[in-house]
Amino acid sequence: MNRPETSALLYLNNVTVSFDGFRALNALSLVIDRGEMRAIIGPNGAGKTTMMDVITGKTRPDDGEVIFGGAHDLTALDEARIANLGIGRKFQKPTVFESHTVWDNLGLALRAKRGVFSTLLARATREERASIDELLETVHLTDAKDTLAANLSHGQKQWLEIGMLLAQDPQLLLVDEPVAGMTDAETAQTAQLLRKINRTHTVVVVEHDMTFVRDLDVKVTVLHEGSVLAEGHLDHVSADERVIEVYLGR
């Protein structure tokens, strides 16, 4: 085993994924440090979502390694194992359990034993109820706790999903386009929420919305054609010739 020594929480090395000859990720390497918040931007088809899929075990890379916490090679694990290691994911399209109430959605996400029989016999403890109440406050959904998730507004669903991520209490949160379809006010609130989450968690945000990325005020990685094109502060990368070319066309 020739694994590089690293203190990084997440380390992608030379990851390549091809779909029928199309290289969605092309020798992508990326390092996320503990406690960091990173924004990933890039044009459509740059490989942002594929990168998330690889990290969370949905897609197996053709080549390369993905090391989590300096110890686990994620390419050998399935989605459930990876989630239980402490990686949470928010989808681009808000995905919540529509026929469950807001409360139950959070209850299902809450960190607990995930085995079939322990789940069969599980009863919500007082601590669990308290943490759900707290999460409801955090994501502004206390009044909607008995509402079916199907009946929430788009923005509320996004928040519920973020709440579910927090309930898992992961070390690393992957957040895919959290403000897609949100109003300006909701977008600003979401930026605030993510900054708050970042105080205790490492966060990776994929986003198109430049105002939002500027609001976050964090280190930015620009992806293009499946690899890293530029990295640094938003002002720095947006001054980069190649980035301008990729975004504005050639």
Place this chain on the structure above:
Amino acid sequence: MTSTLLGNRSLYLYVTLAGLGVLVPMANLLTPETSPLHLSTYVVTLLGKYMCYALLALALDLVWGYCGILSLGHGAFFALGGYAMGMHLMRMVGPRGVYGNPVLPDFMVFLNYKELPWYWHGFDNFLFAMAMVVLVPGLLAFIFGAFAFRSRVTGVYFSIITQAMTYALMLAFFRNDMGLGGNNGLTDFKDIFGISLQQGATRNAFYVASIVALAAGYAICRAIVTSKLGKVLIAVRDAESRTRFLGYSVEKYKLFVWVVSACLAGVAGALYVPQVGIINPSEFAPASSIEAVIWVAVGGRGTLVGAIIGAVLVNAFKSWFTGAIPELWLFALGGLFVLVTLFLPRGILGLLGRRGAGRQQTSVHAPKARSEGDTQPVKGARA
């Protein structure tokens, strides 16, 4: 809490079943045949059959209504339970068969079997046979489910292979050298515990046993769907990959509920066979399994009680219809399915509205199409 555990619907159901369980045998055994309140033994047996179908429908609703697994092969588990019971009843015939062989059933003598095939041993013991009623369907479901769910076969693909499974079993059981009576199946049963199956009292006993089994099956399903595990099942049905990313091993949950469902179907089959007096490979016919799906759809899936109502109503309708115009039955059944899908997507129970539904988490809506990217395996995804 008690009201959650025992919603209104459950209470109505238990009371109805208890009432039927007491009143029907009374009307059969305690009233003179001339009385207007008298029910013939034929009707008692017919109702007993409906109860078995209702248990099969319940088993199907547990996997389809709550976990989104549409099985078009549940008849296979029903038939396997039925065969296990049939094998016991065959062994109980003893030397009273046409050929008078003390060990071998008639069909084996006829086919020149010299000795009992190994898998027939033990079936003379009632408890062993009852264990097989549950274990054989359970084991088949476990093996089948373990492969299918691990390979992430879902949706219509899964339904098709369940259909193939029951069809393959039907062809296998049709073969004489399977040692299970070939296309005639197992029949000419005499008695159980030394008491004749033809006796009115025995018929009533099987009817009551079917009601008790149905109530127990309902209690088991209800306990599952109201637990946290039940919520995970609904989560899997609504957004499978979301559930995985929350850290639940979806395939294990599916396997659990699939095996429980198969065992319940096996019990239903075992109670059905002594009441109809025969089990043959036609029980494995794909059409029978599809019929069971229609019962659940008519009653309202994802409700448990709906499955029971659907099974009883459709079969009562079938009994009447096949008496009146038998050649049109399949058209009627198909038409019923189309009508229910178009006009009653949530079944009869949906029509009755939310009355008695009480808690929303147990009266779930008919599942919608899953969100994108949930069911289709991606290239490079794990197999």
